[in-house]
Amino acid sequence: MTARPTVLIAGAGVGGLTAALALRGYGFPVRLYERRSGRAIETGGTGLNLWSNATTLLARLGLGERLAASTTRIERGQVVSERNVPMVRIPVQRYTAPGSSPGVTLARGELVRVLLEACEAAGADVVFGRTVTGHRDEGDRVRLLLDGGAEAEGDVLLGADGIRSRTAAQVPGDAEPVYSGVTTYRGVSDGSGGVPPETVHFFQGPGGVNGGAWHVGRGRVAWTVGHFAPAGGRDEPGTLRERALGLVEGFTGPPRAIVADTPEERIIRTDLYHRPWRETWGAGRVTLLGDAAHAMPTVLGQGACQAIEDAAVLAGELAASPADPVAALRSYERVRKERVAWVRDRVFKVGGAPRVDHPLLRPLFVRLTRLLAVRGQEEMWRGLQRPPHLPVPLPARPARNQPPSTHR
The missing domain is CATH 3.30.9.30 (D-Amino Acid Oxidase; Chain A, domain 2)
Known part of the structure; x- marks a missing residue:
């Protein structure tokens, strides 16, 4: 069996933790670095919508029962006017793929807690209180640079450090949010x-x-x-x-x-x-995922969902080609750019839909919106909630053993 390369992850948000859990399932040594201290990552944010495309992947990672205990199932979405008049009704559960998990709503901190506990149980090395300052790709290895002059050495670096990613800043084509x-x-x-x-x-x-x-x-x-x-x-x-x-x-x-x-x-x-659209997500032994690669408006609630998709596809590509991790990273980027571009296009179209503010025209606008909303709705929501294909199925029981940390 080909030895699994050591994977370094910058950032313990939803994407970074999901990637760590999936990679441990495939048997990769994983070391994850987070600037916040201790369990502070469980207290950030408010609430999340996790649509079926994301919950299906988390269920395949063995988190279905744990999430069910702390979430509310999504049966439908609706948009109402300021007068509480229905404008759009979306039967989202009807638009899920066969055999997939239902969408859920939950507190963001609860999702992070479940992911963190699963990562720790799977043997991922999660290091808190260390700020990523940069990285250095040395050809056959990559070094993650940390505050205080510390470094961590690995075979692959995943930049999951958010919209103002220090990892992304060193990847060609970066631009300000x-x-x-x-x-x-x-x-x-x-x-x-x-x-x-x-x-x-x-x-x-x-x-x-x-x-x-x-x-x-x-x-x-x-x-x-x-x-x-x-x-x-x-x-x-x-x-x-x-x-x-x-x-x-x-x-x-x-x-x-x-x-x-x-x-x-x-x-x-x-x-x-x-983030502006970027064609280059990585170089050499480094790649990006989640908001570091493609932070988008929150209109359709796909931010965390797309980070989870990134994590699963990335882990699957590395599992399919462990002997050539650089090729696996480029394959991940090709697959994910096509999907994210499709989602992003829908997000900007919905977010840029015309609005009418005039008090005499608002009632007519509400009625017209209700009539026109059904056009394309089913196709869009089925597409949004379709889980990605993975080259290697996600393992629901992560491997437990991994080498000790080498950060210093």
Whole structure:
């Protein structure tokens, strides 16, 4: 049996952890480096939608039962107006591939916890509190450079270190993230606010105000409210909830209730950025995945899902060609660029759909949207939720043994 190359991973987000778990399943030695300390990675973010394309892969990694215990199944999506009038209904469960897992909603920290515990149980070496400062490809090996002058040596480096990736900065063709023009307020409420169960509930109002809400367990609902604003804005301390409530002041239905039911300290403000499309995802023994490669707008909730797809395909390509990891990385990039380009195209089309703000024309706009929304809906959602083909099936029982860490 060909020896498995040692894989270094920069970043312990959803993509990095999924890659580590999948690679351990195939028997690869894995060392993952994360700048945050200890279990702090479990506390970031608010809530996530994981559509069927992602949950199917996680189930194949043996996480189905663990996720089922802390998630809410998605049966449908809906978009309503500021008057809570339905504009679009999406029977997403009907649009899943045969034999695949249902989509779910959950707290982001819960997903990270499940992935981290699975990685540790599988023997992945997860090193916290080390900031990646760069890398050096030496031809037959690659070195990951860390703060304090430390280094880690391996055969392959995966840059999963987010939208402002230090790994991506050294890959040809890198560019600065682009501000979308939208800032969001996000939180997790203590009550449902009338958000229907098993539903991803989107709302859309005049003036570019829009958002979404979904159940994340224990009676809580994660929500987001976005609007157009200059980048870098700040709110006075203690005013985040007041500001978010002001944005949905004219809305009926769940938005005001869920924002009002969220403690101030549980609300965050975030400017939304995306990465320009890049043709080059890697070079030599280095490649990128997730937001480091293709951060996109959050419109269809595919960010974490595409990172999970990246991780599974990347691990599968390395498992198919362990003797030639550089060729495996280039094969991964070819496969994933085609898929991500398709998803990205849908994201920008949906996000760029026309809006009508005039109060006399809004009711007509809502009715027309309802009539036109069915066109292409099934094809898009079936495509979004189709799990990727893998050259080697994912193993559900990861190998346990791996060599000790060589970082220094």
